[in-house]
Amino acid sequence: RKEVEQDPGPFNVPEGATVAFNCTYSNSASQSFFWYRQDCRKEPKLLMSVYSSGNEDGRFTAQLNRASQYISLLIRDSKLSDSATYLCVVNLLSGSARQLTFGSGTQLTVLP
């Protein structure tokens, strides 16, 4: 079983749609949680951190359920520029190293 599992998609949605991505993680010792965005052939970039209380950044809302070991990302009013791969990431303290563990990513294409 993968440590971080995501639906690979692809998700093809029209502009203006709302789209939700889900992710589960297996290691209950995971300490912090993130969504990264990766454009084609580019490096991953931090989109937002994820907290149990839920957090929102403009059109993006992230939620963490520690009991279910489940993370979600909601994108409202999708824009063409949201087309990218979205990576669910957990941060595990292994010894003295903070190790980011990535899911395989969910590909999103927003269509005009």
Add this chain to the structure above:
Amino acid sequence: ETGVTQSPTHLIKTRGQQVTLRCSSQSGHNTVSWYQQALGQGPQFIFQYYREEENGRGNFPPRFSGLQFPNYSSELNVNALELDDSALYLCASRSGLQPDTQYFGPGTRLTVL
């Protein structure tokens, strides 16, 4: 941009060769991690260096090794290259003040023929 740079951007090697990839951290960042990203997969943690010492390692064989220098720049060395080593290699730096925030460089795309 993140201020993390990597060189070279692209590299082609043949099986059995050795390769060295380089990373310059963002100013003030004393910790650097290396990741391997195969096509269609998320990045996988290779190892982390802090103050010139390796202090964490993922599930990679010993032929993957690294160095960190006093200026916090870093190298990833891979010996006896295999076809499956073809991937995007990413380095990420962070500071002790913001341990949860890692800044990625643009990556080096390695092709092994």
